[in-house]
Amino acid sequence: MESKFRGFVExxxxxxxxxxxxxxxxxxxxxxxxxxxxxxCFGAIVGFxxxxxxxxxxMMYGRDPTDxxxxxxxxxxxxxxxxIRGVIKLAMGK
Numbered sequence: 001m002e003s004k005f006r007g008f009v010e011x012x013x014x015x016x017x018x019x020x021x022x023x024x025x026x027x028x029x030x031x032x033x034x035x036x037x038x039x040x041c042f043g044a045i046v047g048f049x050x051x052x053x054x055x056x057x058x059m060m061y062g063r064d065p066t067d068x069x070x071x072x073x074x075x076x077x078x079x080x081x082x083x084i085r086g087v088i089k090l091a092m093g094k
Contacts, residue, residue, distance in 0.1 A: 005056060005065075009073045012052040016045050017084055022091040041088045042081075049077055 015021065025044050029037045053073040057065035065073070077084070 005053075005060060005069060006072065006076070008056040008060070009049065009053055009076050012056070013045075013049055013076060013080060013084075016048055017080070017087050019087060019091055022087050026088075026091050037092060038085070038088050041091075042084060045084055046074075046077055049073060 022041055022045075025041045026037060028044075029040045032040065034040050050070065050073060053065050053070060057063060057069060
């Protein structure tokens with residue numbers, strides 16, 4: 001993945017992995033019958049990041065991201081999973 005695109009994805013993930021952002025997702029989760037709020041929050045963050053990757057590629061390159069770029073975005077999320085889950089637990093008061 002080009003460093004510009006990778007940096008964009010990392011920056012978007014940084015903005016989502018804030019206590020304030022995750023507390024909002026936790027609050028929204030109360031509107032749904034869920035098995036676990038933690039998994040809902042994690043899924044929401046993954047969805048936001050993949051959406052941001054698509055928007056970023058369109059903005060930077062005027063096209064949809066390639067499969068390779070989308071996999072790299074997922075790899076970034078995978079690499080930072082422990083960090084993401086840690087902030088989710090903090091936001092939930094665990």
